[in-house]
Amino acid sequence: MTDVTLLKPPPVGLAMRTLLRADATVLLRNRQALLLSIVLPVAMLFITGAGSGRRQVLDPGYLIGLAITYGLMASGLFGYPMAVARDRESGVFQRMRVTPVPMWTVSVSRIVVQLVLSLIMSLVVLGLGGVRHHLTFGLSNWLLVLVISLLGAAVFLAIGQAIVGLTTTSGQVNAFSRVLFALLLVVGLVGSSGLLGTTFKTIAGWTPVGGLSNLFSAATGSVAWGSDQVIGLVASVGYAVVFGFIGVQWFRWTVR
Amino acid sequence: MADAAGAPILEVDGLVVRYGSYTAVDGLSLSVGRGEIFGLLGPNGAGKTSTLSAIEGLLNPAAGAVKVVGHVATSEPLAVRALIGVQLQASSFQAELTLTEILRLYSGLYGLTLSTNELSQRLRRAGLADEAGKRYKQTSGGQQQRFSLLVAMLHDPPLLLLDEPTSGLDPQARRQLWSQIERARGEGGSILLTTHSMEEASAVCDRVAIIDHGTLVALGTPAELVDQHRTDPRVLRAAHGEVTLEDVFIGLTGDEIRD
Numbered sequence: 001m002t003d004v005t006l007l008k009p010p011p012v013g014l015a016m017r018t019l020l021r022a023d024a025t026v027l028l029r030n031r032q033a034l035l036l037s038i039v040l041p042v043a044m045l046f047i048t049g050a051g052s053g054r055r056q057v058l059d060p061g062y063l064i065g066l067a068i069t070y071g072l073m074a075s076g077l078f079g080y081p082m083a084v085a086r087d088r089e090s091g092v093f094q095r096m097r098v099t100p101v102p103m104w105t106v107s108v109s110r111i112v113v114q115l116v117l118s119l120i121m122s123l124v125v126l127g128l129g130g131v132r133h134h135l136t137f138g139l140s141n142w143l144l145v146l147v148i149s150l151l152g153a154a155v156f157l158a159i160g161q162a163i164v165g166l167t168t169t170s171g172q173v174n175a176f177s178r179v180l181f182a183l184l185l186v187v188g189l190v191g192s193s194g195l196l197g198t199t200f201k202t203i204a205g206w207t208p209v210g211g212l213s214n215l216f217s218a219a220t221g222s223v224a225w226g227s228d229q230v231i232g233l234v235a236s237v238g239y240a241v242v243f244g245f246i247g248v249q250w251f252r253w254t255v256r
Numbered sequence: 257m258a259d260a261a262g263a264p265i266l267e268v269d270g271l272v273v274r275y276g277s278y279t280a281v282d283g284l285s286l287s288v289g290r291g292e293i294f295g296l297l298g299p300n301g302a303g304k305t306s307t308l309s310a311i312e313g314l315l316n317p318a319a320g321a322v323k324v325v326g327h328v329a330t331s332e333p334l335a336v337r338a339l340i341g342v343q344l345q346a347s348s349f350q351a352e353l354t355l356t357e358i359l360r361l362y363s364g365l366y367g368l369t370l371s372t373n374e375l376s377q378r379l380r381r382a383g384l385a386d387e388a389g390k391r392y393k394q395t396s397g398g399q400q401q402r403f404s405l406l407v408a409m410l411h412d413p414p415l416l417l418l419d420e421p422t423s424g425l426d427p428q429a430r431r432q433l434w435s436q437i438e439r440a441r442g443e444g445g446s447i448l449l450t451t452h453s454m455e456e457a458s459a460v461c462d463r464v465a466i467i468d469h470g471t472l473v474a475l476g477t478p479a480e481l482v483d484q485h486r487t488d489p490r491v492l493r494a495a496h497g498e499v500t501l502e503d504v505f506i507g508l509t510g511d512e513i514r515d
Contacts, residue, residue, distance in 0.1 A: 010367030018364025091347035100338035
């Protein structure tokens with residue numbers, strides 16, 4: 001038996017490194033999460049850009065931003081909360097709760113891994129989008145897209161955290177996320193396009209998808225920075241804070 | 257029972273756990289000494305899991321105190337969890353990780369930096385060398401229980417908390433698990449376990465506590481409990497021939513089914 005004076009909680013750095021390694025491995029082995037987070041946004045980029053070369057309905061910068069937003073939304077509304085709900089149900093968290101590490105490190109590690117995946121997805125989509133639409137982006141465009149991707153990832157992870165905080169089973173999370181995903185996508189996409197008029201476009205600008213798409217449009221240099229982007233920024237920060245608070249406040253590590 | 261230095265490894269003193277108006281544990285006191293295997297017995301809903309949760313520092317008792325090697329569970333939960341190894345009945349590990357990867361993860365969470373070679377040695381000692389690259393769900397029930405115990409013992413804690421460790425195991429797997437537990441005890445570790453098998457409790461526990469409705473109804477060695485309650489009419493009604501620990505248990509806690 002180890003001398004009891006040597007048995008102490010581990011340094012936070014060691015615990016975080018270990019958790020990050022494990023969470024990254026779990027994510028890399030989760031094909032569904034990778035498909036939703038990277039492959040589908042890239043596919044969406046090529047599908048929505050099918051009019052390229054002829055007359056395009058939507059601006060290329062907007063389409064790239066939309067594909068990135070879609071990837072962030074898929075990761076935040078499906079990948080993250082589903083993994084958390086599943087681990088909560090199966091007792092993974094119950095086991096981790098009896099280790100000498102604070103549980104916030106478990107959450108932070110998972111969120112960091114999701115953020116890194118979101119940034120990689122954003123870089124891939126931006127790079128391929130540039131090729132697809134024959135656009136060249138400067139360093140400032142790349143940096144702005146990364147910053148907005150982080151903000152967008154925070155928005156959707158916060159919403160995902162709220163979903164998993166307010167539900168108890170992975171089935172409920174799945175159902176809730178599907179409905180919300182479709183709703184946000186349709187409202188953001190149709191509203192922001194202006195097809196339903198200016199009032200609906202203004203409302204859509206306040207939604208997570210609409211607000212972020214407007215921010216990405218400016219970040220890629222397709223439109224100038226203006227009031228739509230200010231609204232997008234304010235709305236995104238607001239969503240991240242409010243849903244993050246709900247998600248933390250109501251979250252339970254066990255459902256038993 | 258105290259250790260060689262006179263201090264118990266675990267002290268539970270006047271523990272009260274409430275969930276709203278329901279009292280799950282009502283003034284429970286017990287202690288576990290060094291190298292002791294202590295059985296916590298009780299029907300479903302008797303307060304065993306709440307007692308274990310309080311020891312693990314996962315809930316705040318309404319009253320009383322829990323100390324592990326002198327550390328108070330409520331005020332130093334992380335320090336207490338560093339001193340205990342826990343095998344839970346209903347818990348699992350990440351489905352995407354192999355046994356070696358899970359072991360590496362938990363090594364880090366207990367502050368250990370074990371090499372791949374050291375991790376392999378641990379798995380080999382638990383008879384899981386061939387399963388090192390398998391995922392947790394790909395292993396049998398017995399292997400899962402042994403692995404779960406291995407994770408609980410990774411940091412050689414002075415106190416092991418085992419929640420029905422042999423539940424659902426075949427006799428061979430149970431025998432292997434007990435040799436793992438005996439090895440931990442042989443190295444100076446103390447064990448607090450819950451079990452529904454009175455036969456097992458009689459065979460392996462140095463002392464047992466029978467609790468019901470959150471209160472302690474009997475405490476002593478299995479032989480002492482049988483001797484003390486041999487003439488109790490409730491126990492005699494439950495007995496079919498020679499009085500056993502199970503008869504004492506049924507006699508003291510009743511024979512109605514608890515859910």
